[in-house]
Amino acid sequence: MDSQQNLHQRGRHEITLYDLNLTPSVAFIEDDKPTGMQLAEKAGFAPTPQITVLQWLKHGLEDIRPTETVNLPDGNSRFIVAESDGSSRFIIDGVRYDWPAPRIPVSVIRMLASVPANKEIFLVDPDRGELLQAEGTVLDLSLAGVENLVTKVPTWKLNVQGVVLTLNTPKVKVRQALELAGVDANQGWHIFLIVQGQDKREVTLDDEIDLTAPGIEKLRLTPKDVSNGEASAELLRQFRLLPNDEAYLDSTYPSWQAILENGRQWVILPQYALPSGYSEHFVSLAIEIPTTYPMQQIDMFYLFPAVAVLSGAMIPATEYREAIQGNSYQRWSRHRGGNSQWRPGIDNVMTHLALVESAVVKEVQP
Template sequence: MSTLSTSPETLNIPSQQHQAHVVREDADGLESFTYPYRPTGADILRSAGRPVDADQVVMQILRGGGLEDVRLDEAADLALGDKFVFGLGDRLFRYMLNGKQCIWPQRYISAHLILDLAGVDHDHSVKLIRDGAEVFLAPTEVVDLSQPGLEHLKTVKHEWILIVGGVPLTYTTPLVKVEEALQRAKFDTTKAWNIYLIVRGQEKQEVQLSFIVDLRTPGIEKIRVTPKNVGNGDAQATAVRRDFALLPDDVEYLDKKDLRWETVLDIERRWLLIHDFALPEGYMPARTLLALDIPKDYPAAQIDMFYFAPAAALVSGREIPRVQITVVIHGTTFQGWSRHRNEPHLWDPSTDCVRTHMALVESCLAKELEQ
């Protein structure tokens, strides 16, 4: 960023200082310069190295949103806004922002300046709407307003997704306390947990409940939570059972999803148990134990239905059809959901697996919410 400054001696005016900024033509930064008094449009042009003539347009970006023209002989009040933009008298560009038409005297405009012009805090982002699709713009990304057609833009509140113990959480503020995140994901924070922050390309970092996660940090993926074994027996983790082996791809899928799972045998049936399975909002309880019946000749034979303990119910009170089947696994009664694959989506041993059946579970849960 280049800097241009003027001193009181240069202008031979009293020394009270005001800082102002000029948006450069290429819109990749600001030219900064200091004024010792309320500058006129001509002063601003001179300090920025622009010719002082009638073809020049000086516009002040107001703090409350919008633009205001500054005449060559008019004094600008920097309290109203300390950013200025230049153009030529015959060059004004138009765009739509949040449904309102706006003008801009330069060919390019950056996302952070769009927020300034809208009077919107920088905890928002800008979306470009084109051909029915919406694309987020990075703060320094620029829009070329000279392209054919009127550009349509809108401002939206920032949203970050943090996966905590397999549960996706949405945040509109970037700083998140680990304790609050665990509580939102329905973990009992009075118990002992091993808590790890997973950042792409880095070693996992063990964190405490008081740790503050900055979601703006590049590469943040999730918080992994596992029960902690402590010497006095409090919050002792239950031993994980592996009574039979799953396919390597199934193991990789379950581990990558940070799911706490077991394989157990009960008489002649093989069960995959997934603990603390998060039900979508609109169900109760928030978490349950999910069981999948894994046939002995899987994957040649399909995984069919799915089971919950405790039983899943809709918060609305509406009865869910075809969930009256029950099965007992090691003394625990599970609610069976009678959901089966039909044409043209029959089980395909070459492609279907635990991962695709989990997608079926999630689809069936979502469908009941839409009824």
């Protein structure tokens, strides 16, 4: 027979009392069915209406009124006792909790709801979605409405040359990120980490990326120069773009080329990443720059090699082939509609590439 059973047989029961920070203290009470008033007294409070007694159950809290009794032999011997002039409410994973204070630390919510260490707590915001609540956060329950919380194993996203990875760890080695994106890490790349609001930074395969840092967006790749007698990339900038265009391409696609061929101007992106679902991971992307650009719009785009979708579905308006630098590029006849007409002075290479990205994603969306 254990000590707890001995106590019960003698009519003396061990209870655990907690404050609003869930700091425990052990007390003993000589009553099988104490009232809320008796429990408050055991916690050192005078039995006044401002004292709240909550029984801490496996799932949720139950208010114990001053004259209400609790059957201790049932085993529910945890109680939160606090001075309070009202209660607030929150819901976590569908379970309602009435809390005798207008604020509650996230660490206390974790203990109350028995949230395991591998899960994070998120506040569901109708406008902004699920917002991660850091462990040191204090949740304000006095705001209008009932705070709705959910728990889940967190994930982090990283865009590797257009392939979006969803990771269940906040840190990842560059090499591992490339391999997860289907990129041969040993091929020889200049790898740039792009963080919102900062200059791009070159990283190595052995560097570790902390995805919890604010602003991390993507890894961009460009092939390293190979000394094999070919012309340097500088010789392939055969015409000039607008300064904003060149700045954008330098930061996002450092290996871009500007080619003059048969009186036509082409911008080539030699390593353009396609989303999952295509027969190729990387292609050479070409867009034609009209001689009267930016007054005249950039239209369509071209891929080499020609691609297909793995589902077997036909990609419309891609039958025509265009010879550029001796390669047969697949023309994607995609044109601006009535709601997206070309705006000289506003639209440019960057906005056209946004339309390209939208077009290639559309063909492999479920």
